[in-house]
Amino acid sequence: MxxxxxxxxxxxxxxxxxxxxxxxxxxxxxxxxxxxxxxxPRLKSLLPAAPKGPVVLLNVSGWRCEALLVRTSGVTARRLEGLPPGRRDRPHERVPERPPTGRGGRRRHQSKKSR
Known part of the structure; x- marks a missing residue:
């Protein structure tokens, strides 16, 4: 029917x-x-670019945000905690100028005096 x-x-x-x-x-x-x-994209199409550095895919939704890091050794996911739900429709405004460093993918903060 x-x-x-x-x-x-x-x-x-x-x-x-x-x-x-x-x-x-x-x-x-x-x-x-x-x-x-x-x-x-299929993994086999991303791997040729990985020897030059990781290929990063951003997964952004109302439930979670993560970066998928494609390396020649495989794929890992890193949660992006700093992207509030109200801004998830425009993630390009929150992409850092440089990759995060330190433990857990969080950027180490410097005081203005030490710069």
Missing amino acids: TAELHPSSPVDRRMALAYEWDELAGRVRQLDDFQDFLRP
């Missing part, structure tokens, strides 16, 4: 748009070199 969609219903409209999105993404993925369109 198939449920009938009513375009006037916001839920049905959203479901119809989600179905259309999936269909269009599927069509794009059938094109040469687009098999991973809108999918997370």
Whole structure:
């Protein structure tokens, strides 16, 4: 039994748009070199860049934020504690100018006098 969609219903409209999105993404993925369109990158595609230094992927959501560090030895995850939930939709504003140092990935703070 198939449920009938009513375009006037916001839920049905959203479901119809989600179905259309999936269909269009599927069509794009059938094109040469687009098999991973809108999918997370595969590890085998990231490893060639890792010998030059780690490849960093940011995972940002309302539940948690983490940096995935891809190295030739494997992948590790580091939680990003300093990104408050209200700012998680704009993580680029909170990326530090340099990588964190010290224990637990936290940057060591210097007083203004010691700089």
